Amino acid sequence: MKILYDWLKEFVAVPFSPEELRERLSLVGIAVEGVSHTPAGPLLNLDLTINRPDCLGHYGVAREVAALARNELRPVSIVLPEVSESAARATRVEIDCPDLCGRFTARLLNGVKAQPSPDWLRKRLEALGQASINNVVDATNYVMLELGHPMHAFDMDRLAEHRIVVRRARAGERIRTLDGVERILSQDVCVIADAARAVGIGGIMGGAETEIGFSTRNVLLESAWFDPISIRRSSKALGLRTEASTRFERGADPEMAELASRRCAALIRELAQAEVLAGVVDVYPARREPLPLELSRKELLRVMGARVPDSEIETILGALGFAPRRTDETRGTPDSLLARWQCRQPSWRQDVTREVDLIEEVARHYGLDKFPPRLHPSKQPAARLPHALPEDRLRERLIGLGYQEIVSIPLVDEEEDALFRPAGVLPARVANPLAEDASLLRSTGLVSMAHALAWNLNRGQQSLRLFEIGRAYRVQNGAPEETRIVTIGATGLAREKGIAESARDYDFADLKGDLDQIGALAGGFVWKGDTLTWQSPTRAGQFSLSNDKPGWLVVSVAGGQTRRIEWPGGTLIGAGGQLADRVAGKFKLRQDVFLAEFLLGPFDALYQLGREARKYQPISRFPAVERDFSLILSDGTTFAAVRVVIAALGIAEIISVDAVDLFRGRNIPPGKFSLLVHITFQSHDTTLTEGQLSDFSSRIISALEQKLGAALRTA
Amino acid sequence: MPEIADIIRQTLAALGVSTPAEVTARFDALRAEFERDTTSARDEASWKSLRDAWLGRKSGVLNRITEQWLKSAPPELRPVVGRSLNELRAHVEQGLESLQRSIAAAAEKAALARERVDLSLPGVIRPLGSRHLVRQTFEEIERIFLSLGFTVVEGNEIETPYYNFEALNIPEHHPARDTMDTFYLDLPPGSKPHLLRTHTSPMQVHTMEKQQPPVRIIVPGKVYRRDNPDATHSYVFHQVEGLAVDTDVTFCEFKGTVEYFVREFLGSAAKTRLRPSYFPFTEPSVEVDASCFVCMGKGCRLCKFSGWIELFGAGMVDPAVYGFVNYDATRVSGYAFGLGVDRLSQLKYGIDDVQLFFQNDVRFLRQFP
Numbered sequence A: 001m002k003i004l005y006d007w008l009k010e011f012v013a014v015p016f017s018p019e020e021l022r023e024r025l026s027l028v029g030i031a032v033e034g035v036s037h038t039p040a041g042p043l044l045n046l047d048l049t050i051n052r053p054d055c056l057g058h059y060g061v062a063r064e065v066a067a068l069a070r071n072e073l074r075p076v077s078i079v080l081p082e083v084s085e086s087a088a089r090a091t092r093v094e095i096d097c098p099d100l101c102g103r104f105t106a107r108l109l110n111g112v113k114a115q116p117s118p119d120w121l122r123k124r125l126e127a128l129g130q131a132s133i134n135n136v137v138d139a140t141n142y143v144m145l146e147l148g149h150p151m152h153a154f155d156m157d158r159l160a161e162h163r164i165v166v167r168r169a170r171a172g173e174r175i176r177t178l179d180g181v182e183r184i185l186s187q188d189v190c191v192i193a194d195a196a197r198a199v200g201i202g203g204i205m206g207g208a209e210t211e212i213g214f215s216t217r218n219v220l221l222e223s224a225w226f227d228p229i230s231i232r233r234s235s236k237a238l239g240l241r242t243e244a245s246t247r248f249e250r251g252a253d254p255e256m257a258e259l260a261s262r263r264c265a266a267l268i269r270e271l272a273q274a275e276v277l278a279g280v281v282d283v284y285p286a287r288r289e290p291l292p293l294e295l296s297r298k299e300l301l302r303v304m305g306a307r308v309p310d311s312e313i314e315t316i317l318g319a320l321g322f323a324p325r326r327t328d329e330t331r332g333t334p335d336s337l338l339a340r341w342q343c344r345q346p347s348w349r350q351d352v353t354r355e356v357d358l359i360e361e362v363a364r365h366y367g368l369d370k371f372p373p374r375l376h377p378s379k380q381p382a383a384r385l386p387h388a389l390p391e392d393r394l395r396e397r398l399i400g401l402g403y404q405e406i407v408s409i410p411l412v413d414e415e416e417d418a419l420f421r422p423a424g425v426l427p428a429r430v431a432n433p434l435a436e437d438a439s440l441l442r443s444t445g446l447v448s449m450a451h452a453l454a455w456n457l458n459r460g461q462q463s464l465r466l467f468e469i470g471r472a473y474r475v476q477n478g479a480p481e482e483t484r485i486v487t488i489g490a491t492g493l494a495r496e497k498g499i500a501e502s503a504r505d506y507d508f509a510d511l512k513g514d515l516d517q518i519g520a521l522a523g524g525f526v527w528k529g530d531t532l533t534w535q536s537p538t539r540a541g542q543f544s545l546s547n548d549k550p551g552w553l554v555v556s557v558a559g560g561q562t563r564r565i566e567w568p569g570g571t572l573i574g575a576g577g578q579l580a581d582r583v584a585g586k587f588k589l590r591q592d593v594f595l596a597e598f599l600l601g602p603f604d605a606l607y608q609l610g611r612e613a614r615k616y617q618p619i620s621r622f623p624a625v626e627r628d629f630s631l632i633l634s635d636g637t638t639f640a641a642v643r644v645v646i647a648a649l650g651i652a653e654i655i656s657v658d659a660v661d662l663f664r665g666r667n668i669p670p671g672k673f674s675l676l677v678h679i680t681f682q683s684h685d686t687t688l689t690e691g692q693l694s695d696f697s698s699r700i701i702s703a704l705e706q707k708l709g710a711a712l713r714t715a
Numbered sequence B: 001m002p003e004i005a006d007i008i009r010q011t012l013a014a015l016g017v018s019t020p021a022e023v024t025a026r027f028d029a030l031r032a033e034f035e036r037d038t039t040s041a042r043d044e045a046s047w048k049s050l051r052d053a054w055l056g057r058k059s060g061v062l063n064r065i066t067e068q069w070l071k072s073a074p075p076e077l078r079p080v081v082g083r084s085l086n087e088l089r090a091h092v093e094q095g096l097e098s099l100q101r102s103i104a105a106a107a108e109k110a111a112l113a114r115e116r117v118d119l120s121l122p123g124v125i126r127p128l129g130s131r132h133l134v135r136q137t138f139e140e141i142e143r144i145f146l147s148l149g150f151t152v153v154e155g156n157e158i159e160t161p162y163y164n165f166e167a168l169n170i171p172e173h174h175p176a177r178d179t180m181d182t183f184y185l186d187l188p189p190g191s192k193p194h195l196l197r198t199h200t201s202p203m204q205v206h207t208m209e210k211q212q213p214p215v216r217i218i219v220p221g222k223v224y225r226r227d228n229p230d231a232t233h234s235y236v237f238h239q240v241e242g243l244a245v246d247t248d249v250t251f252c253e254f255k256g257t258v259e260y261f262v263r264e265f266l267g268s269a270a271k272t273r274l275r276p277s278y279f280p281f282t283e284p285s286v287e288v289d290a291s292c293f294v295c296m297g298k299g300c301r302l303c304k305f306s307g308w309i310e311l312f313g314a315g316m317v318d319p320a321v322y323g324f325v326n327y328d329a330t331r332v333s334g335y336a337f338g339l340g341v342d343r344l345s346q347l348k349y350g351i352d353d354v355q356l357f358f359q360n361d362v363r364f365l366r367q368f369p
């Protein structure tokens, strides 16, 4: 809403400069975005909240100025000479749908000279962004901007039988509105009709056929009140928002209808030398008594926490039209705790219906800055999210491993999501997406990760390590489901070339190593061979947590609740590996890309379990001894198999078994490979002797020979 | 002096030395010989051979003299030979020691000139990641409110219209719904309707349904609005909802909490201003402004020349909301606020485009380690 400073001054003495007024109004809740200068004087651009339709006119804003300046609001004074012929005899008004139209007033003006408006009027309208049309239409707009009440003028001679019927539109009824558009109406829409057809959409826009033109002689001036919800529905359905619909849908003042009509008739009479017929035809089914309200100091204190003096309460509520009247028995005592005021709701403030609404009125004009700030003591311990700790550890470990955290928009492209979506997952689709490529809630974070990698690669960033802690979405048994996940993506160099080191590409082993470092937080991951459709068939795998025993896990799910779930040992929680060429191609990823994702619920649960079970392990006082075994194995034999065979020997002194070198070719026969296994022995009780060590070694070698057909490679 | 090897292989008698003066002269000659040798030793290796030549256990000069001269010396010369030998030994040992020191010092000096590391060269840098800026802001907000006794809770992003709107006093045809364009889910026929929450406020209702006062929570999370993306709008952004309800929570406690937050978040110089506003689920409602930290209140482009910057919306919980969760609105009161995490981060770090938060360009992300 735009407000002219000089226009306000017609209703109230304004003891502030426009800039001061901007600040003052903002501090009582009438936000002013800025002040500009127009040929009609300084202009305030208001950013009104939707609950204040009373400020959609200069008079309503003047009332706020009067209240904050403690100045008097001048009444709207109207001198309206009428001819003796009565309006009631010249027209008739019926309201068939009182649920949609609560009041309809008609005034009649004869012998109008429709012509261009005078300069002063055009200037004001134009400053407020309203095009000048002719003096009759301009008068309705002028009064709307002044008093906040929309009106409409009909060419009386074009109304069949010169009468008005306010009714629901007939199904499929057509009307050409003032903007020249032919519209088809539904039965929910309230129309203003004459004896034959709809001549306007009630509260939204008039019809073209009864429009005021320069040939118009006689005018029927409508000033009505429409139900806000019905206006809102119709305006939405028709895709038509107007100055009128905005005011009616927020709740115009039904009492203002008649006053605005009178004011407008007086203006048209003056501008267009018209005769005004006597009286007004006023059908007012929605008339009701003003709503009684009450304010007590006790409640004001309970909500606001500080006392406001009696005089302030009474001045403020009085200025805003609430007519406060002290009703308690302690009237003589100033600022009594028992003070109560009986008030009534002014017709222009239908947003104020309760005591708390009155409290807000008092508080905002008293000044929110006058309430002292206090801190309240906490009565309960504060807690972080149930999964905050494992998430912190996970995040700090990923960051330490060089991964940069990302945050992405979970709305993704349906086809791209399908590239990663596990079989049998029903995705959560958006019914009203804004764009094709954001029509689905992602069923995994991998699709967002592929995008983030592509974005950076396209911008010259060749070596990337990214992670996201987020959610995946799906529909399960007809209901949407959200799951906490972590997604990892990497490409380019694992190590940059430097003075001390040579460059090396990021490879599957980097991904696996990093995942295992993370998995160690929750007791470790166990890798399995099967690959998913998005994964390269050779360099990828899936993993479970190395909690072998089936059992129950307390998992915190998205939404903060914790849930007990059955967790059979070996249940997969994630997958990692190189992105399949087929999928990489779709994202135009032209270098090797590695991705991984796993569920956070079970990970968090096992992190917590492991954390609670932590105990100190004594450190042996005796030296550890290392031995290397250079094995020739058949292709397909896994390191895991080697470890199993060694573990089966039950040699307690073995404290670690590592693989430190692997190669094929050279002097290794085809179908075989060489694996260098590094074993560390240590006892807690004694220094191991050469004899013990060679016994261990020979047992290990012969077991590997027998179980795996391994041969010891001699240098 | 080729003859020295010769001399020390012979006895004094064979050399024809018979008087103390002759003995002394022989030792003086040896001392001069040692001096000559030391001037030619410049490195560790030549020092070692010099040491071996003079102090070697078998064929060292001093050992030879002991064997050849001292042991066979006639009794009258024995004292002078013994004394001279001791003096020569002390001289040689001392000379060798100082020679070693000066050789080591010279070697170190040479090494310094040749090998000292260039401290301006980089060390081996292992890459490190960092938290996303939005995450950092979340953590900062959580830290501040945890210190005030607020517990952190989370909610689902997919909500029902009841929790997102109705229970927050926003019935179906409320004009406030216009300001929150909403994404709805396309679910199988017969499913309950769901939407993507437009604010984190539904957790107010969920929490109060489950818990009696006192309630003091914050709710971080993602929210969705069906707005066309631009520099200030995104389909998705982040909020932290706050809610405190008890029998003794008034506007003054609300104000104290908000002012504390603003000072902690923007610095102790930041001033707070509360401006009346409107939200369907708070009454009274306010916008929380902070003094503009660019112009310090004098007026600039960022603050639209008002000296103040709008931070977030808040207010006292509207009693209508208590009706939806069976709280006694005549007994309890409280406040709620909704912080826009992206907006606060934009303001604090001078980021002019909200899309930067979601593009995940590492050149942006690495600026906030």
Ligand SMILES: [Zn+2]
Pocket: B292, B293, B294, B295, B296, B297, B298, B299, B300, B301, B302, B303, B304, B305, B307, B308
């Ligand atoms: Zn500024």
